Amino acid sequence: MGEAGWNRGRRLPSLRDGRRLSSWREASELTLQELMLALARFWAEAGCYIGQPYDVEKGAGTMNPLTFFRSLGPEPWRVAYVEPSRRPADARFGENPNRLYRHHQYQVLLKPCPADVQELYLGSLAAIGLDARAHDVRFVEDNWEAPTLGAWGIGWEVWVDGMEITQFTYFQQMGGIELDVLPVEITYGLERITAYVQGVQSVFDVEVVPGLTYGDIVRREEYEHSAYSFLHADVEYLRERFRGAENEARRAAAEGLYFASYDHVLHCSHLFNLLEARGAVAPAQRTEYIARIREGARRVAELYLKDREAQGYPLMGRVARWS
């Protein structure tokens, strides 16, 4: 990154700059990019594998196979990654300061859940300039549920000075299967947190790197996806694709190809979200659509578990080596 780049004159944050995260003063004006890097560094230090977004459209970081599959079964797992999350119903033509068709989540999965997970999480806030000694951090009950994934959990939304910035969930079920080893998921809403840290009212004004705002990058995209989702998407085409993807998911699963099948389950989920935003799903049909997607999720979850068992759970006892 030379002088011509976006980061000119700016030092990237590093954990090495101060082992005591809470005393990391300069963190308070992080750009969106620095904030992502800071979270990645923090969770890498905490023993996470820093994963990548999964290249199939989806509504939440939970749907990345790194979380969906790895929550299942007895094997330990620690992962963190950014996930672009598409939510057609939340699209606002790039006009609402807080709502987006596609926002970015920073997703962390720790399994089994460490006993000091809340303290660990507070450390991550300090790493992005939100020192809990200066701010009022609250854990307010909010149980999470993703009916299309057959998933639910118990947990909180985390408030910092009244602002909801994180969803914090102890998973209880995934793919319709009860979880024996307790995974905990931490999901940060990146645009919102950065807007808060930078003290700007609109996510479009968030500085991504000095001289470049989030709006500069995504506003037209937000407008187009809003227009498409609400006004122009061809309902018959979407329905046709839903049926096709559902069928393909079933076929791939019948061959035991659960990763391949799961891609099509994700397609179904996004197509359903589009159909709903387009107003093409009657309330009675809604339940049926959800049940069809959940069925796909359950099918691949079972195949994954069977396969891991057949392999003798190769990751048992190995997570400690990553930290």
Place this chain on the structure above:
Amino acid sequence: MELIVELGFPELPSGTIAPAAQELLDGLVAAAEAAGLLGDERTLHVYSTPRRLAAFIGGLGPRQPDRIVEVRGPSLAAALGTDGEYTQAALGFARSQGIPPEQLERRETPQGAYLFARREVPGKPATEILAAAVADVAGSLHFPRTMRWAKGAPRLPRPLGWLLALLDGEVLAVSIGPVAASDVTYAHRVLAPGSLPVGGHSDYPEVLRRGFVEPDRARRMQQIKAGVAAAAAAEGLVAEMPEALLEEVTDLCEWPRAFVGRFAPEYLDVPDPVLVATMVHHQRFFPLRDSEGRLAARFAAVRNGGEEDTVRRGNETVLAARLADALFFFREDLKTPFARRRDELKGIVYAPGLGSLYERSERLEALARSLGQAAGRGDLAPVLGRAAALSLCDRATALVRELPELEGTMGGAYAARSGEPAEVCQAIASRVRPRGGDDELPADDAGRILALADRLDQLVGFLALGKAPTGSQDPFGLRRAAIGALRLWELLPDLPLTPALADAAKGYADLLGDKALAAVDAVRPFLAARLAARAQETGHDPRIAQAVLASGIEYPSDVMRRIEALEAAAGADVWPRLVQAARRAKNLASEGSTDGAEGAEAELLREIRRLEAEGGDLLARRDYAGYLRRASELFEPLDRFFAAVMVMAEDPEVRGRRQALLYRAHTALSQVAEIAALSAAD
């Protein structure tokens, strides 16, 4: 001895904390009492914060008292062999009781002679009993939602973080799942990180207070009340402190400190209910008002740590964003004339099978008018019609989609901005009241009638689809709707039930056909069941209530008055005669013609007619006590009648006439309640 137990958790759901802490104390007290460890000399305390449930019991004995235990063994016949020696059965029994055979006793019982073992059981030490009790009670606390958090551990609302369990300063030997009891607690997560040793109860609250935790919930709530009031007063303002908000805030912090924040005065353009809902429901802020009661561009809030300026700035930013949204939606909503929203209701489903909100608004329009007519308020027809037609339009507005709790309130506000007459706007706002059991009832007659129409339409529709609530499941809020309807009916005493339900069913004729008419028969007992429940809650005798309900609920608001009148009568000297008359009349009663009555029959008929006429006036005046007194006077004529004639005469015509007379007498006697179902002793 003194027991202190604290269960430490990551933040618990706010509504569950206080009841769970009480349950912890009650459970431990019950276990100590059952073991004879606890007498009348006792000190009890319960503590709770978002991160802890704690109970203290003082005055415990050190050991369970020794007890004599008697166990019956085999019968003597089975216990003694032919040689007079104990059999294997007897010896086995002695062994199982841990005593030598020569200590077995023989005793006569009503079932014959048996062997008995009598032994002294030494009491267990309190440490043992209480350790077991801690595990039992902690594992069986009730929470609405629990999770699995460790293999083999009881389900809890959050993973258990620590367990403090001390008896006179000694750690009890107990574990819950992987968490073993210890003598440390954890105070405020940020202000005092790390563990703190606890010596016993005497220093438990103080240790926590030094660690920035106020463990006494009542004190914490008092601190919030006083802090918020003082912060408001410093600004020359008064804080609005709804009880539910105060409770919730108390359960969301351990070390409350109040502060005041501001928002831009331009947001005061947003209607008050929107500002209040945004502050109270979404941010848990206390709205502030000036001496005239006007909302100020300020709020009070409570922090649980952090630096006041930083926390204030953050909360101000968040509120500003929310208010900006609300103001934006409000202005957008105003761009469309309110009445034009009605067409948009065609695209919103009321409920699967019950049509769109547009169709519902048509039903409400017709029903509200006819209820108004039946209630003697035909003059309100234009207001009712217009208000009902517009009453659901706010469902199509952006603001109500964002803040559903403002349905109705915003409808009234938008209607006013569109120039609708004041009574219409008021009725639109009133339709949603009462929202719950203690919510205020509408103050305007049109609003009451419209609100009743709303609930009757809901009850008939959902019961026609067979969606009656089951157990604690009432997904469509039908019980709440029925209770609301009955409360509204109190204010509409002259409105009869039957035509009201028939009109409500008529609205569904096209959609549901015969099912709608059939639903009327389901609504009636559904309402009666709510009335019975309310009678019981308010301490009335359930048999009296049943007797009243059995004679119908045609004027629902009268039911309570009838119950009270009957209870008064049951305590008076007329009661035995009243009950006896009703029972004797009912016994042989059968509907038919009384034509041709003669002699004793004619005399009884005359007396019944007098009761019907004089009693009719009393009923019209709703003087039920007077009616019951008057009705008891039928005792003598009935008595003379029974003495003079034999009811079950040979001649079917005579018999029919006499039975018909009794039928008419019984009907007259049952105007207030089905008295024959009661006994003279009631």
